[in-house]
Amino acid sequence: MAKFYTKEHEWVEVAGAQATVGISEHAAHELGDITYVELPKIGKSVKQFEALAAIESVKAASDIYAPLSGKVAEVNQALEEAPELVNQWAESEGWICKLEGCDSAELSALMDDDAYTEYLKGL
């Protein structure tokens, strides 16, 4: 399955109407040691690019924006005890939450892998 990225460095992977969301390896590296992930509440509805969750590193706190509209179906409980998973496996085990009821048409507003790599070069 292909991953898509936002300009704010979230990634999303869509399977049917469900999407898995996280932050990119680039973002995890830039934030430094992540100390806490404020997970969204299950059942919360978000619109594309609205604040979804928050992440805290040693000296900063940042919002995580929803790459797609949808409703929070599942959160990565493992991050409560081990937020460092985001540093280690940002784009796999360090996922943040799963959204349901997503519309894949919204993907056109995101970047694919190649476009994101190009985007990073320009930063």
Add this chain to the structure above:
Amino acid sequence: MGYSPNTPDDIRDMLAAIGAASVEELFAPIPAQLRAKSFDLPPGMSELELMRLMREKAASCGAGITPFIGGGIYDHFIPAAVDHLASRAEFYTAYTPYQPECAQGTLQALYEYQTTICRLTGLEASNASLYDGGTAVAEAALMSLRITDRHKVILDGSVNPLHREIVTGYLHGLSAQAVQVASDGCASDLARLIASIDDETAAVIVQSPNFFGSVQDFRELAQKAHDHEALLIVSCYPIAMGLVASPGEMGADIAVGEGQSLGNHLSFGGPYFGFIATRKRFIRNLPGRIVGETVDHQGRRGFVLTLQAREQHIKRHKATSNICSNQSLCALRGLIFCASLGRKGFEELARLNYDKAQYARSVLGAVRGVEVLNAGATFNEFTLSLPKDAAEVVQRLLDKGVAAGVPLGQYYPGMERALVVTVTEKRTRDEIDRLAALLEEALWS
């Protein structure tokens, strides 16, 4: 260092530097009608004259009156060690300890303060203090809204009325609501409180000992609140914790209170400090600063401000709270007070307050026409029903040098004849007997 900040020479030099001919000319842009005509100050005086004036002023505003007043602020004994240690320059002049490399003493003191508050309240995490008891209750209410993502707090009517007003003030303008539940006589109406809890409730706020002096057990209330995934906030009187069950033992999620009783002088309403403690799982929602213990790169024990990412200098408008000043020095006095007494001393202090108040309760309750309104247990305060207006009786006793208590009419319409009397360890048997005699006299002669 001179005590007069600007000498005539200083003023002349400063005016010359900015090119103004006189002070008058400096202030010329301010319209004349907006400027002070006179400050009405007497001429300067010598230290000796000043001391004499201050003694006269003190005598004219209540010094020497025997207080039986509480209502949230209490007349307790303060060991000399508190004034002595807290006034050391290292503590007295220290400001915000953001740089741990030069603030280890202050940070360690605050860390020990937090530990003490956790032990007193029976909870797991404390911050390094808030403004006062009232703002502590309000901050706890805000915490419950954030934690539960709900919009309703239930406020018990026997919570300190001033604190309740601060809570409603804090909630005003937020999309949150405070529901007041009237007390049942001098006690919380547990059945009504429980019936008020629904799935919209963020927290139930109660107090023990409450404003009438009654001590209550909130274990069942905690259970019922938790059944609805709401929190229980208990405001407590720290000295009472030496004798009664702590908020933590009763199942509270957040405990708050006024810290003045712990080593801070009665001082016209402040500065005092508020304490707040909670369960570890809610620590990221605690307002204000938290000091943590850690190790440096050589493995040596040290102290730092921790969890800063939830604070306003990093998280801006999304911060847990924008309360950015605490009352460090007052909190430090609280720590030194508790450390001076130790666990056993603290228990003895609580026992002394209880015993003396029990004596007063029986003596005053025996005065003709007087009735004790509290049905159950009290700590060092209790409410009397008088056959006359309580405020008038208090005024009569003030003329005899005794402040008899807090008349309740100003807070509870319909309770104009009720009086809350407080007895701390400082009151003697003679003073209590005299209060009873004066009360009898004021009521019947």
